[in-house]
Amino acid sequence: MACPYQMGFQDATSPIMEELLNFHDHTLMIVFLISSMVLYLISLMLATKLTHTNTMDAQEVETVWTILPAVILILIALPSLRILYMMDEINDPSLTVKALGHQWYWSYEYTDYEELDFDSYMIPTTDLNPGELRLLEVDNRVVLPMEVPIRMLISSEDVLHSWAIPSMGLKADAIPGRLNQMTITSSRPGLFYGQCSEICGSNHSFMPIVIEMVPLEVFEDWTLSVT
Amino acid sequence: MLGVEAQKPPKGKWTTAPFDPRFPNQNQTRNCYQNFLDYHRCVKAMNRRGKSAQPCEYYFREYRSLCPISWVQRWNQQIQDGTFAGKI
Numbered sequence: 001m002a003c004p005y006q007m008g009f010q011d012a013t014s015p016i017m018e019e020l021l022n023f024h025d026h027t028l029m030i031v032f033l034i035s036s037m038v039l040y041l042i043s044l045m046l047a048t049k050l051t052h053t054n055t056m057d058a059q060e061v062e063t064v065w066t067i068l069p070a071v072i073l074i075l076i077a078l079p080s081l082r083i084l085y086m087m088d089e090i091n092d093p094s095l096t097v098k099a100l101g102h103q104w105y106w107s108y109e110y111t112d113y114e115e116l117d118f119d120s121y122m123i124p125t126t127d128l129n130p131g132e133l134r135l136l137e138v139d140n141r142v143v144l145p146m147e148v149p150i151r152m153l154i155s156s157e158d159v160l161h162s163w164a165i166p167s168m169g170l171k172a173d174a175i176p177g178r179l180n181q182m183t184i185t186s187s188r189p190g191l192f193y194g195q196c197s198e199i200c201g202s203n204h205s206f207m208p209i210v211i212e213m214v215p216l217e218v219f220e221d222w223t224l225s226v227t
Numbered sequence: 228m229l230g231v232e233a234q235k236p237p238k239g240k241w242t243t244a245p246f247d248p249r250f251p252n253q254n255q256t257r258n259c260y261q262n263f264l265d266y267h268r269c270v271k272a273m274n275r276r277g278k279s280a281q282p283c284e285y286y287f288r289e290y291r292s293l294c295p296i297s298w299v300q301r302w303n304q305q306i307q308d309g310t311f312a313g314k315i
Contacts (some may be wrong), residue, residue, distance in 0.1 A: 156299060
């Protein structure tokens with residue numbers, strides 16, 4: 001989950017998020033290099049007494065500073081498109097879970113076999129146990145099997161919400177009357193937190209999402225225990 | 228209407244709704260609705276011919292997996308009231 005004074009992304013939990021982290025590092029390095037170069041050139045120009053006010057032709061340098069940015073943009077665009085298409089790959093999910101936004105909680109439905117559905121409310125700050133995270137813990141977590149593609153269908157029962165898990169690189173709007181599909185694959189077990197990401201009223205900041213990724217046997221035991 | 232209990236398949240036969248190439252994109256609303264319609268049309272056609280509605284079980288499980296429970300309840304209520312907008 002997010003830590004105080006955190007500067008970067010959370011650790012990746014899904015393969016797509018790992019790709020996004022690498023892409024972000026690559027692009028941010030390019031941005032830093034360009035910004036440093038521009039800053040250096042500006043400071044050079046401010047610190048000199050030499051002037052040259054009648055430049056007319058500069059074909060060579062103009063060609064260079066047109067081609068080079070185009071090449072840099074291509075170097076950014078190609079990995080970006082690769083990841084974009086990777087996100088859209090067809091995979092065969094093993095489980096379908098629906099997340100429905102309400103004002104102001106999430107409800108989850110597992111209807112592949114039995115009808116299992118429950119609500120997930122934030123635990124108020126006054127009811128937290130020591131060590132629990134303020135504004136992030138919920139009473140009923142979404143328990144899911146790890147290392148397996150899971151189809152998430154996101155919708156809403158009233159206003160717009162958005163279901164987001166930053167460490168998996170997931171976010172989809174919850175729109176009433178529409179089912180948005182996402183695929184979750186987690187590389188590791190653990191607890192992963194997210195928060196509602198579309199303004200939805202007074203308690204928009206107080207309807208978090210907690211995913212508990214567990215091995216398949218533990219998931220099966222959990223489904224037996226709650227139905 | 229076939230109940231959930233009657234639809235329990237042998238273990239390992241049904242995991243979840245498979246990828247449907249008719250609905251390849253993010254918006255799966257139509258996928259859910261189409262399977263709901265197809266199930267009811269299948270049951271109606273089978274009943275009209277006096278055959279068992281067993282083959283319709285596939286559509287039933289598909290829409291059960293994909294559609295939110297509240298949508299299914301609302302549509303079933305509309306069918307009972309005769310106000311369902313879809314063509315069955």
